[in-house]
Amino acid sequence: MRRQTAVVGILGGMGPAAGADFLRLFVDACAARLQHDGHTVNDQAFPEHWLAQLPIPDRTHALQDTSPGTHQPLEPMLQAVGRLAALGVRHLAIACNTAHAWHTAIQERFPRIDVLHIAQEVALVLSAGGTVRAGLLATEGTYSSGIYQKALADTGLVCHIPLEAERSALMHGIYKGVKAGDLKLANRQFQEVASALIDRHALDVLVLGCTEIPLALRELEKHPQVQLIDPTQVLAQALADKALGACSD
Amino acid sequence: MRRQTAVVGILGGMGPAAGADFLRLFVDACAARLQHDGHTVNDQAFPEHWLAQLPIPDRTHALQDTSPGTHQPLEPMLQAVGRLAALGVRHLAIACNTAHAWHTAIQERFPRIDVLHIAQEVALVLSAGGTVRAGLLATEGTYSSGIYQKALADTGLVCHIPLEAERSALMHGIYKGVKAGDLKLANRQFQEVASALIDRHALDVLVLGCTEIPLALRELEKHPQVQLIDPTQVLAQALADKALGACSD
Structure with missing residues (x-):
């Protein structure tokens, strides 16, 4: 059939x-x-x-x-x-x-x-899973556009974002790391920012809101229990x- | 620039x-x-x-x-x-x-x-590498079309193909294995046919002439020294x- x-x-x-x-x-x-x-x-x-x-x-x-x-x-x-x-x-x-x-x-x-x-689809999945707040790793462009903050807020979720210096570290990992073929450098940057954000807000869900990030961040070294959401997936x-x-x- | x-x-x-x-x-x-x-x-x-x-x-x-x-x-x-x-x-x-x-x-x-x-590109690479004969794992369709046999012959190379029963085993691995999502079954079929073909002709180069085969055959268990050529690559x-x-x- x-x-x-x-x-x-x-x-x-x-x-x-x-x-x-x-x-x-x-x-x-x-x-x-x-x-x-x-x-x-x-x-x-x-x-x-x-x-x-x-x-x-x-x-x-x-x-x-x-x-x-x-x-x-x-x-x-x-x-x-x-x-x-x-x-x-x-x-x-x-x-x-x-x-x-x-x-x-x-x-x-x-x-x-x-x-x-993409952000509305992620918000639907988080909401269906009972999540009430999540951290977001992304580019400066995604942060400033507010697409995730808005989509999560629209379904009643809180979205936590990194500090300015941490956001710069993410950009470095994306541009000098993944986009330039240096996955090791990228992983180091992503791990550090993820740890700081998780500790600061006691998070148990992290959204990898840039298609390049999951390519270099498969699991969290310091917080293996935190759930990683890959919006690409x-x-x-x-x-x-x-x-x-x-x-x- | x-x-x-x-x-x-x-x-x-x-x-x-x-x-x-x-x-x-x-x-x-x-x-x-x-x-x-x-x-x-x-x-x-x-x-x-x-x-x-x-x-x-x-x-x-x-x-x-x-x-x-x-x-x-x-x-x-x-x-x-x-x-x-x-x-x-x-x-x-x-x-x-x-x-x-x-x-x-x-x-x-x-x-x-x-x-x-694809076969002409493979023949060029084999010829440039000094290969004079190679084995071919492929579908029945590829064998009967003769695309590899002709392309290799055109650059002076000999192409060895499996026996009829072995070709059926390959088809089983491709259709019931890779195309149906059972990579384990596929790997078993491919390993057996590869070993038989290599032993019979004392080969040191094997062409994986079906895009599905490399997805389930990354290395040869019995002949790790034999070079695998992935025509997709x-x-x-x-x-x-x-x-x-x-x-x-």
Whole structure:
């Protein structure tokens, strides 16, 4: 029996390694969902999906510097989404947390596409799990856009963020670490900031709100009991659910 | 300094997990190449690339059963390549060994796109490394299409293939193992056939000529000294070289 699937799209390239990781998580989520629903898992059971990875100007930089000459990411993102729309994409995931600062602009320009929102999907999962407060590791751009603070507040959760110097350490780990291929450096920066944030607010849930962070932070050395939420994983699961239709249970 | 890059495409979905693995290898190959050339590795340095993963009828089945009712993979592959061409793709990689049975048909239909050939790329690498004969693990479709036997012969190499019962064991490992999510079963099948083939022909190079095989066969238990060639890796490297332009050294 062939199920009705929807064509879905992934806007990546921010960075490309994170986009590749998102695709893997999406394919795994589809396979798990098909198995769970009792369907045979073969090539033809998967939903049609398209991934665009383009050079998109730095998101955090654009949010911090709004002077006229700054390269803005919105225009190339809109162009890529337009091309994905022309390919028949009905549901779209953006494989970058910071890029969600432009979520409203993208959704408004393409009202016929369902553009998933990474922070809203995370808030739903946290809320369903009974969490009342969580820490957030992210880029300066994601912090200043407030997408997680707002999405968590909208579902009644408190979002704790690191101090200014710690936020700089995270940026160093993301840009000089993950994006430049030095995962060891990145892990060291992420571990330190995570520990400080967890100790300060006695947290038991930490959201890794940048697609690059989970690539270098698989577990916490000092707080192995703290639950790590990977929004990339949550978004990939949500996109798989959209692609494969309503859940059967 | 910004280098001139070419837009490249990946035709996947055969299966989707192999397509995701190919994408990861391609992104890694681009990063390694940029580093090697002394370029800064950041999001914007990567070439634009598009990945299409669509439900494409089984390739081996189509090669074995050419009766009128059989679902043929060529038509949906041509449609997908046409859409990738419209996106501006100049170089294309097909993330499935067996699908290369239709390489000539695809290349003829789209003469302005450079469609890479996985077996020819592997033959070049083997030849450059001084190899004179190699074993091939693949699907029945790939064996019967003869793409590797021909590509290796064209560069003066001998290609050894398993016996009929061993080829059935490989198919079982690919379809009931990797494609169905049982990597343990797959590994057992692949290890046994690999050992028999290596012993029979005293081989020291084995080509894993199906994108699903490397997902379940990372090393050989009985012959750790035998070199494993992953054509997916070779093709990803070749596509990265095309996307990033001529090598500087």
